[in-house]
Each structure stands twice: as C-alpha cells, then as structure tokens.
Amino acid sequence: MKKFSTFLLFAALTFSGFCHTAQKQTEKILPEELTQKWQECESAAESDFESRFEDFYEEVKKAEPTDTVVYYFPEAKEIYQNIRSGIDERDRQKISENVHRWEILQKNLVKFQLEQFYYSYRLLLFVIIFTVSTSLVFFILYLFTSKSRKESRAFATQMIKTQESERERISNELHDTVCQDLRVLQFRLEDEESITICKKIASDVRNTCYALTPSDLNEGIFEALISLCALLKKQSGIKIILSIQEELKNDRTFKTFAKDKNLNLYRIVQEILTNAIKHAEAESITVLIRTFDEKNFKIIVSDDGKGFDLKSALKKKNHFGLKNIITRVENIQGEISFNSEKDEGTQVTIIVPF
Numbered sequence: 001m002k003k004f005s006t007f008l009l010f011a012a013l014t015f016s017g018f019c020h021t022a023q024k025q026t027e028k029i030l031p032e033e034l035t036q037k038w039q040e041c042e043s044a045a046e047s048d049f050e051s052r053f054e055d056f057y058e059e060v061k062k063a064e065p066t067d068t069v070v071y072y073f074p075e076a077k078e079i080y081q082n083i084r085s086g087i088d089e090r091d092r093q094k095i096s097e098n099v100h101r102w103e104i105l106q107k108n109l110v111k112f113q114l115e116q117f118y119y120s121y122r123l124l125l126f127v128i129i130f131t132v133s134t135s136l137v138f139f140i141l142y143l144f145t146s147k148s149r150k151e152s153r154a155f156a157t158q159m160i161k162t163q164e165s166e167r168e169r170i171s172n173e174l175h176d177t178v179c180q181d182l183r184v185l186q187f188r189l190e191d192e193e194s195i196t197i198c199k200k201i202a203s204d205v206r207n208t209c210y211a212l213t214p215s216d217l218n219e220g221i222f223e224a225l226i227s228l229c230a231l232l233k234k235q236s237g238i239k240i241i242l243s244i245q246e247e248l249k250n251d252r253t254f255k256t257f258a259k260d261k262n263l264n265l266y267r268i269v270q271e272i273l274t275n276a277i278k279h280a281e282a283e284s285i286t287v288l289i290r291t292f293d294e295k296n297f298k299i300i301v302s303d304d305g306k307g308f309d310l311k312s313a314l315k316k317k318n319h320f321g322l323k324n325i326i327t328r329v330e331n332i333q334g335e336i337s338f339n340s341e342k343d344e345g346t347q348v349t350i351i352v353p354f
Contacts, residue, residue: 034063035106038099042092057087063102072112076105170212178205207231214266220255221262222248222289225269229287236277239284248289248297253354264328265299265352271321272301272348280305280346292351302347307340 037056044052060083065076079101086094182202189195217224222244233240248254257265269287276282282305292298313322329336333353340346 034059035099035103038095042096060084060087069109073105073109075101076109079105207235217259217262217266221257221265222254224262224266225287225289228266228270228273232273232277238277238282240273240287241285242287242289244289245291247291261332264332268325268328268350269299269301271325275321276301276303276305276346280307282345296351296353299350299352300347302345304345307342307344307346309342310338310340 034056037052037059041049041052041056063080065073065080070077079098082098083095083102086092086098182198182205186195186198186202189198214224214228226242229240229242232238273285273287276285280303282303285301285303288300290298290300310322326336329350335351337349338346339349
C-alpha cells in the first residue's frame with residue numbers, strides 16, 4: 001500500500017511539473033513585436049522614421065519562421081518574404097498589408113500551439129488516470145491472489161500436519177499390534193523356513209514403521225538422513241551416496257532444531273529420493289549437505305535419471321509429492337530450485353536457514 005501511495009504522489013507531482021513547464025512554453029510563443037514595431041514606424045514623425053524603420057528591420061530579421069512553423073503554416077514563408085521585399089522596395093503599402101497578415105498568422109499560430117499543449121495535457125491526464133486505474137486493478141487482484149495463496153498454503157500445511165498425525169498413528173498401530181503378534185508367532189513356529197519368513201515380515205513392518213515415523217530424528221536430522229539413505233539403498237538396490245560437511249556434523253546448532261523443522265527436512269529429502277527411485281529410474285543418487293553462508297546451509301540431491309519438466313509436473317493433479325516438497329520448504333522459510341533436463345538427470349537444491 002505504501003508503494004502504491006508513493007506512485008500516486010509521484011504521478012501528481014509529475015503532472016504538476018508538466019503543466020508548469022507547458023505554461024512557461026506558452027508564454028514564450030506569444031506574438032513577436034514585429035507588428036508593434038511597424039505601428040511605431042507608421043505613427044513616427046518623418047524625421048524619426050528612419051531610426052524606427054531600422055528597429056523594425058532588425059525585428060523582421062529575428063522573426064524568420066522556422067521549418068516547423070512553415071510545415072504547419074506554409075503561408076508564413078510567403079508573408080515573410082513579402083515583408084522583406086517590401087523593405088527592400090521601401091513599399092509601405094506592401095509592408096503594411098503583409099504585417100497585418102503576419103499578425104493574423106501569429107494569432108493562429110498561438111492558438112494552434114495552445115491546442116497542442118492542451119492536447120498534451122489531456123493525453124497526459126488520460127495516461128495518469130489509465131495508469132492509476134490499472135495499478136489499482138492489479139493491486140486489488142494482488143490482494144485477492146495473495147489471500148488465495150495464503151489460504152492455499154495454510155490448507156497445504158494443515159494437510160501435511162494431518163498426514164504426519166496419521167502416519168504416526170499407523171506406525172504405532174503396526175508396532176503395537178502386527179510387530180508384537182509376529183514376535184509371538186516366531187516362538188510358536190517350529191519350521192525353520194516359516195520362522196525365517198516371519199522374521200522377514202517383521203523386519204519389513206519395522207522398516208515401514210520407521211519410514212512413517214523415523215525414530216532417529218530424536219538424535220538429530222543428520223542421523224535420520226544417514227539411516228534413511230541406508231534404508232532406501234538397501235530396499236531399492238540403487239547406489240546412494242550421502243556426504244555431510246564435517247563442519248556441519250560437529251555443529252551443535254542442528255541438535256537444537258525444532259521437531260517440526262527436522263521432520264520437514266526429513267520428508268523433503270525422503271520425497272526427493274523416492275521420486276528419483278520410482279519415477280526418474282535413476283541408477284545413482286548423491287546427497288550433499290554443505291554450508292551456504294553464515295545463516296544458511298544447503299542440501300543438494302542429484303540423480304542420473306530421465307529428468308522431468310517442473311511446470312508440467314506441477315500442473316498434474318496427482319503430483320502431490322512435488323507440491324508437498326515446496327510447501328514444506330516454505331514452512332521452514334527455505335528456498336528450493338529444480339534443475340532438470342530430459343535424459344540429463346535432476347538436481348534439487350534446498351537452502352535452509354540455521
């Protein structure tokens with residue numbers, strides 16, 4: 001709103017300045033003194049005529065019409081030449097007639113120029129009104145879209161919280177029921193093969209519970225990401241390299257991160273890795289965690305998959321993963337960028353404030 005008010009003030013001052021300049025220019029185009037000088041010649045005594053005539057002649061020299069005046073008023077050239085020839089011939093009658101025509105021409109010229117200035121005023125006023133109106137429309141649209149974006153962001157954030165609550169509930173249910181039942185079943189089975197299958201099922205369920213609510217987050221985000229990369233590498237068979245800068249590993253700032261921030265970071269990396277494995281058909285993935293500046297660090301996830309078009313992906317209704325990533329990054333006041341080309345892989349960079 002402050003910027004909009006500043007713009008209106010600037011437009012008003014500009015218009016006032018233009019009007020003032022135009023007024024000054026109008027004063028400059030008032031008729032020359034040529035007519036007055038000739039009238040002085042006609043009313044002068046015979047003894048004084050020559051000196052007056054010289055003044056008139058000097059005024060005639062200064063009054064030669066410009067090319068612009070001749071362009072709009074072609075007769076100006078003819079009238080001026082007649083006055084000059086009348087002077088050369090000392091023909092007072094000829095001079096008088098053409099001075100009279102010159103006076104009429106000057107009045108028409110002033111009238112024409114004033115019309116041009118008034119046209120400029122009207123045009124400038126129209127431009128200002130149009131600009132202000134357009135700016136006002138865009139400002140109103142901005143308010144509506146801003147409100148819509150806030151509501152959409154709030155809805156997405158609430159949806160993510162609901163997802164996390166449901167994940168935690170399902171994880172607890174699996175751990176407290178299925179895992180416990182499988183453990184009891186192992187002791188009752190006598191067939192070694194059945195026991196092995198039961199153990200595998202129990203392990204898969206525990207992995208699912210971990211994916212739903214990673215317990216390592218209590219130890220810190222880096223510990224959780226190390227476990228996540230190891231788990232996905234084991235499950236998918238894809239080469240996943242995680243490299244964390246030593247300076248960051250030893251920074252105790254990360255131990256004080258809020259639970260929500262750790263969880264958002266974990267889900268962001270998890271979703272990016274899952275997309276690379278399932279959709280990009282990548283053969284290798286690299287996760288780099290480095291300092292960015294004194295206030296931020298960055299996470300760079302690169303894969304050698306088939307790449308994708310971000311705009312097209314975001315338009316698809318079933319691409320909630322990408323939208324959730326962007327929403328989670330916004331929730332931690334971070335920044336995210338995607339660099340992807342067809343058959344050239346994808347690189348996702350997240351800048352996260354400490």
